[in-house]
Amino acid sequence: MMATDTSIAPEGETSPSGGKPLMSLKGIRKTFGSHQALRGVDLDIFAGECVGLIGDNAAGKSTLSKIIAGTHIPDDGHMMLRDEPVRFQSPADARARHIEMVYQDLSLCDHIDVVGNLFLGREMTKGPFLDQDQMIKRAEEMLARLEIRIPRLTAKVEKLSGGQRQAIAIARAASFEPDILIMDEPTSALAVAEVEAVLGLINRVKERGVGVILVTHRMQDLFRVCDRIAVMYEGTKVAERRTQDTNLEELVDLIVGKGGH
Amino acid sequence: MMATDTSIAPEGETSPSGGKPLMSLKGIRKTFGSHQALRGVDLDIFAGECVGLIGDNAAGKSTLSKIIAGTHIPDDGHMMLRDEPVRFQSPADARARHIEMVYQDLSLCDHIDVVGNLFLGREMTKGPFLDQDQMIKRAEEMLARLEIRIPRLTAKVEKLSGGQRQAIAIARAASFEPDILIMDEPTSALAVAEVEAVLGLINRVKERGVGVILVTHRMQDLFRVCDRIAVMYEGTKVAERRTQDTNLEELVDLIVGKGGH
Amino acid sequence: MSTTYTERVAGSALRDFVTDFAQVLSIATFFIICLVFFGTMSDVFLTPANLLNIVRQAAPILVVAVAMTMVITTAGIDLSVGSQVAFINALAAITISAGVPWPVAIVLMLAAGAMIGGVQGWFVSYQGIPAFIVTLAGLSIYRGAALLLTEGYSIPIRDADGFLWLGRGTLLGIPVPALIAVLVVIAGFVVMWRTPYGRQIIACGSNLEAARRVGMPARRVVNSVYVLTGVASALAALLLAARLGSGSSNAAQGFELQVIAGVVLGGTSLMGGKTSMIGTVLGTLTIAVIGNGLILMHVSPFFTQIVTGVIILLAIWMNTRLFTGTWKIGKGASNG
Amino acid sequence: MSTTYTERVAGSALRDFVTDFAQVLSIATFFIICLVFFGTMSDVFLTPANLLNIVRQAAPILVVAVAMTMVITTAGIDLSVGSQVAFINALAAITISAGVPWPVAIVLMLAAGAMIGGVQGWFVSYQGIPAFIVTLAGLSIYRGAALLLTEGYSIPIRDADGFLWLGRGTLLGIPVPALIAVLVVIAGFVVMWRTPYGRQIIACGSNLEAARRVGMPARRVVNSVYVLTGVASALAALLLAARLGSGSSNAAQGFELQVIAGVVLGGTSLMGGKTSMIGTVLGTLTIAVIGNGLILMHVSPFFTQIVTGVIILLAIWMNTRLFTGTWKIGKGASNG
Amino acid sequence: QDDGKTFALVQINQQALFFNEMNRGAQEAADELGVELVIFNANNEAFEQNSAIETYITQGVDGIAVVAIDVNGIMPAVEQADAAGIPVVAIDAILPEGPQAAQIGVDNAQAGADLASFIGENMESEEMSLGVVGALNSYIQNVRRDGFVDNLPEGVSVVNTVDGQNIQDVALNASENLLTANPGMNAIYGTGEPALMGAIAAVTSQGRTEDISIYGWDLTEQVIQGIDDGYVKAVVQQDPAQMGAEAIRSLNTLADGGEVESEISVPVTIVTQDNVDDFRSLFE
Numbered sequence A, B: 001m002m003a004t005d006t007s008i009a010p011e012g013e014t015s016p017s018g019g020k021p022l023m024s025l026k027g028i029r030k031t032f033g034s035h036q037a038l039r040g041v042d043l044d045i046f047a048g049e050c051v052g053l054i055g056d057n058a059a060g061k062s063t064l065s066k067i068i069a070g071t072h073i074p075d076d077g078h079m080m081l082r083d084e085p086v087r088f089q090s091p092a093d094a095r096a097r098h099i100e101m102v103y104q105d106l107s108l109c110d111h112i113d114v115v116g117n118l119f120l121g122r123e124m125t126k127g128p129f130l131d132q133d134q135m136i137k138r139a140e141e142m143l144a145r146l147e148i149r150i151p152r153l154t155a156k157v158e159k160l161s162g163g164q165r166q167a168i169a170i171a172r173a174a175s176f177e178p179d180i181l182i183m184d185e186p187t188s189a190l191a192v193a194e195v196e197a198v199l200g201l202i203n204r205v206k207e208r209g210v211g212v213i214l215v216t217h218r219m220q221d222l223f224r225v226c227d228r229i230a231v232m233y234e235g236t237k238v239a240e241r242r243t244q245d246t247n248l249e250e251l252v253d254l255i256v257g258k259g260g261h
Numbered sequence C, D: 001m002s003t004t005y006t007e008r009v010a011g012s013a014l015r016d017f018v019t020d021f022a023q024v025l026s027i028a029t030f031f032i033i034c035l036v037f038f039g040t041m042s043d044v045f046l047t048p049a050n051l052l053n054i055v056r057q058a059a060p061i062l063v064v065a066v067a068m069t070m071v072i073t074t075a076g077i078d079l080s081v082g083s084q085v086a087f088i089n090a091l092a093a094i095t096i097s098a099g100v101p102w103p104v105a106i107v108l109m110l111a112a113g114a115m116i117g118g119v120q121g122w123f124v125s126y127q128g129i130p131a132f133i134v135t136l137a138g139l140s141i142y143r144g145a146a147l148l149l150t151e152g153y154s155i156p157i158r159d160a161d162g163f164l165w166l167g168r169g170t171l172l173g174i175p176v177p178a179l180i181a182v183l184v185v186i187a188g189f190v191v192m193w194r195t196p197y198g199r200q201i202i203a204c205g206s207n208l209e210a211a212r213r214v215g216m217p218a219r220r221v222v223n224s225v226y227v228l229t230g231v232a233s234a235l236a237a238l239l240l241a242a243r244l245g246s247g248s249s250n251a252a253q254g255f256e257l258q259v260i261a262g263v264v265l266g267g268t269s270l271m272g273g274k275t276s277m278i279g280t281v282l283g284t285l286t287i288a289v290i291g292n293g294l295i296l297m298h299v300s301p302f303f304t305q306i307v308t309g310v311i312i313l314l315a316i317w318m319n320t321r322l323f324t325g326t327w328k329i330g331k332g333a334s335n336g
Numbered sequence E: 001q002d003d004g005k006t007f008a009l010v011q012i013n014q015q016a017l018f019f020n021e022m023n024r025g026a027q028e029a030a031d032e033l034g035v036e037l038v039i040f041n042a043n044n045e046a047f048e049q050n051s052a053i054e055t056y057i058t059q060g061v062d063g064i065a066v067v068a069i070d071v072n073g074i075m076p077a078v079e080q081a082d083a084a085g086i087p088v089v090a091i092d093a094i095l096p097e098g099p100q101a102a103q104i105g106v107d108n109a110q111a112g113a114d115l116a117s118f119i120g121e122n123m124e125s126e127e128m129s130l131g132v133v134g135a136l137n138s139y140i141q142n143v144r145r146d147g148f149v150d151n152l153p154e155g156v157s158v159v160n161t162v163d164g165q166n167i168q169d170v171a172l173n174a175s176e177n178l179l180t181a182n183p184g185m186n187a188i189y190g191t192g193e194p195a196l197m198g199a200i201a202a203v204t205s206q207g208r209t210e211d212i213s214i215y216g217w218d219l220t221e222q223v224i225q226g227i228d229d230g231y232v233k234a235v236v237q238q239d240p241a242q243m244g245a246e247a248i249r250s251l252n253t254l255a256d257g258g259e260v261e262s263e264i265s266v267p268v269t270i271v272t273q274d275n276v277d278d279f280r281s282l283f284e
């Protein structure tokens, strides 16, 4: 049933640093009802690199990402963070370990304003009270870095455009010094300039030593930021390539199962 | 305040057919609270052509699309459908005129199964009852055409992956012989093969004489299916180009306001 | 390099079934436990006479619960049903006492119920006022109207044996109210399960804007479910009047909470979209069975309220743990 | 080719304000209309004595409404508050009658309230049982417990003048219950408006999963709001006991609906996330004012319930039309 | 004729004939005396009664009559009224020691006991097993239940007590279950109008009029029918209209500076087939 790519080069070789992985997943499985979302997946993430996670729709990319972020608890498998076994019971556990995620569904609170969503779960306070002024000031910086324009930071996010909402989710995850940053299709609703800004952001955080996982269907972006690309198929990881060793056609073939050349 | 591109060639010239437009918008305005989402937009859609609608995030693309689909009622402006003035009070009015839309937020009912969502508002019946068998049969065909795999058609859509959900929204809008098909970022969550399927679908329906409006941030797709491209900026239409007369760089410049060369 | 591509194997369909129907399975299990428990504790409980008794008593609640399921499925609520029952029940007694032939009175009452419900539904759907507020106002208004009509008298219904038969008679050995309730339940079940109208109700509760966008007459649908609670309340009022042989403003106090309790216990979600007509029936009957069983067991009336509450709570708790699979030992036991 | 690029001009901020606060503005307007109307109809209405009267009478409801606002903001509900009030109110009378010094009794009662609320909250948040069912069971259980404690009689509180002062005394000319209610309201307002805890409550109601995903202790927060309704109910029970000088299992029947009505009238949404503490205060006071005004106007008791219901309904209707801008004539009047 | 006096009657609810009759009697007396009467309906909420009394005090009415829900809880309001110089009289429910000027009505405990001894005097067989349909949420009815049960004669056993909650249809269900639960039971005692109505509907609709005897409180048309048919044996009938009238007359006297008896008793009658004819006119 397991079908990981056995012919791929051993771990050390695909890693950019040759060192120990920041995070390491082994044999991750997850079943929903009768549906095997993940059928035993291994994945390493190294500090300062970006791993692209690609695959057909419903291949299990989001499920795997959520497991790393503590949102789902795997049915089976092991996770190691800096050589230490971890078992996240909730996203709070993962966040405490500096793992942040941009969710595909964004996970915003529609009834809370832009600032509030940016600082959700990490509100700035002055004494026992929210420090709204300070948060607004920082929020402006956070959004400016993503080149997104939001006229009224105290407007509820409910009414914002798709791209504006996505930018908020990205700014929230990226702004609090994560060690591991998981981005599940972060640029799907963004316009050209904003996509550039996000790709720039990824390259910047990589330089700071952050390990990034980028789930995306935009193949051309992979080659601009990723060091390594993992391909998923029907709940398994079927291949892993260094970006410099592969090309678009190969990846597309791998995704749809015409791989293995 | 109005800032449409006045130097552009007159209507007839950008139209592929040289005939009358299928639908024509004039001076469309829409304000939400203090925010001018649309500040007077003109747009024509001709039968058998695909108009690309692009622009920065929050430029007003979705708002304009929703007005055509009857979801928003414009504050001001006129709409003509086949030379006849129309004023939609609700999406039902637009649907009655064979205008279908794929919404950016998908507009699925999470508690209803896949088949039910595909046929939402157009259930097949046998006597007074839903004809579930018939619907399942047709649903399989609808989804197969988009190359999407959904194992259990009677599963609630709530739990499906992002791409699966988007495919359902597309299949729903495209399958009922629309005259005008509006697609608001329909491929944002789709994998490579599925995107191809949607582009193929657009070309197929164009051949049948459908007028398609495609809102997208994936510039490369525009050149594969669009005949004409309208660029929006801050609630106005700032430019309109025939696809064959423009290129990627020009479009990107137009979007961010460096246009007008 | 060669990679091995394998397709997923579909797991047991039973697991999907259990997941999809967890709430109904849970209330069904608990219902059966109740039957067994009370059957063991009391000789009388499982006698046909007593079981028919329970269904007859539950009939008015069941009838309204069916319509309430639809209202709650649209993410609405109708708090006014008890007051509507009191009002129509009083009006029916007055109408019949005034000499109007009872079949005509029945039709008039059902029409009055539809009208009352229609007005409330209009405020909810076309005016966008929260259903809770509209029907809370209704709760006050119709109870007041019942008071005003009867001035506190309970109005006897005489010389209308056909009418009283509705509440007290039997057909083929089965109490008429029970038969009527069963018919209403079947109709409600079929509507929700297999008709476009039922689909519209679910869609409106799941995502009202989506329902509107696909061209459904969303407002009309939302309006209509309140018409249904109105008609159902009128029917329940007729059953009660026929059973009591009188109409009184005192009838059906707290009725709304009993009805809603049955619906929610059955798994229909107050947040809309999630619905189960079978669940409603089981939920309503469970509450009726507990009430009946405790009396049969001679539990002191000072304890009945406590015991009823505790049983309901523990039941739903036990079953949540059983069917959502969170009872797995060790990891995965907590969901966060 | 040259294209003209212009930026949007920001419209009037007033429009945003009106849109953002439509519901509070609406209930505030209506509250003022009520004051003016009853002031005109009755000489006594606007006298300080009567106004203080109203606040004192509304105090127990206000106290619980503040906590209820938080519960409803999390998309929950607490139907058991009336029964909790009855239970604690009876317990308090018994405790004080038994010779426990009243300050100790107060602390014990508040702790008991916290415990009751905590248990209910645990079922809701950690066990995932719908709040409606849990607290409906609570409604039954605590009313039953109160009955059992008192055996249906009322228990007088004697020789505890300090305690009775809480319900009857004044401080600087203002009734003590009113002062307590004002303090609770201010605390509630500040918490919801400007503290991380208030933000967590809103987040849990708006999108529970999102709140969890950003690392908020979502379950603990949901649990905690029920602790607050428990404590608030205990406080209300003490105010009532002190005002009535007795504890009775009959106290606070239908209290839960009054509380929830005030909260919902004030614009807090039963679907969660949307909250307004000022709205709650205005909503609760509006209902109190209508009750008081109708008595002063000597409206026949047969009509009060009808009139109350109609006023509430028409008020909210008028205001919905006024503030949502749907009153614009002609096109745009309908939103679909 | 009009000397501008206003009296308030603070009522429990208006869903039973009893209270409405009381209101009618009070209104007739008020009309007779040329005073204004305002009635407040508390809908069974004890603290609403206090609120209403406070409001009437601020408004400065000339006298208040109250049918208390919570006899202890009403006292602060009564004391407040007294402090404001407004006379208060209590109807039906007996208030504890306090400044109220008069207690009008029935001794419910005594009347309950009287009905019990009536049963003792008229027992047809040695044994009677009896079920009680009560209203645990009504203080007055609890008093009636205890007064009755505590004084039952030899040979009568209470097999079961159920709670009808003072609501007819609840009482009906409870009565039906009572019948099912106790096949050997041969009598029912209903402590108030809704309870009695529920018991009657249960017994008639289950065809048990042959073997069940019904006792209870408060006449209605159905009860009279039951007496005629023979299965309702004896019912305590109060004279609520007179209670209301006495209350207003007393208040009027008090407001004029006069004095009234501190206990004004309005006697009850135990209605049986023998004297039922006297009461038929009430319901015409």
Ligand SMILES: Nc1ncnc2c1ncn2[C@@H]1O[C@H](COP(=O)(O)OP(=O)(O)OP(=O)(O)O)[C@@H](O)[C@H]1O
Binding pocket: A032, A033, A035, A036, A037, A055, A056, A057, A058, A059, A060, A061, A062, A063, A064, A104, B159, B160, B161, B162, B163, B164, B189, B191
């Ligand atoms: N909570 C859930 N309950 C049931 N099934 C689920 C759940 N979450 C995911 N699934 C199923 O697991 C499979 C994998 O979903 P996942 O979201 O991981 O796909 P994905 O690779 O992210 O796809 P996409 O590219 O479309 O976003 C899908 O078939 C989906 O229906």
Ligand SMILES: Nc1ncnc2c1ncn2[C@@H]1O[C@H](COP(=O)(O)OP(=O)(O)OP(=O)(O)O)[C@@H](O)[C@H]1O
Binding pocket: A159, A160, A161, A162, A163, A164, A189, A191, B032, B033, B035, B036, B037, B055, B056, B057, B058, B059, B060, B061, B062, B063, B064, B104
């Ligand atoms: N219902 C609404 N209420 C208030 N403001 C709205 C509403 N709908 C849209 N807006 C505002 O109108 C502007 C245009 O939004 P729109 O969704 O049309 O942008 P868009 O061009 O589709 O952007 P994107 O590419 O991000 O999807 C945004 O600033 C948005 O906040």
Ligand SMILES: O[C@@H]1[C@H](O)[C@H](O)CO[C@H]1O
Binding pocket: E016, E018, E019, E092, E138, E140, E141, E166, E191, E192, E193, E194, E217, E218
């Ligand atoms: O005293 C009253 C009446 O006697 C009537 O039975 C209704 O309820 C009781 O409280």
Ligand SMILES: [Mg+2]
Binding pocket: A061, A062, A063, A104, A184, B161, B162, B163
């Ligand atoms: Mg995904």
Ligand SMILES: [Mg+2]
Binding pocket: A161, A162, A163, B061, B062, B063, B104, B184
């Ligand atoms: Mg958009």
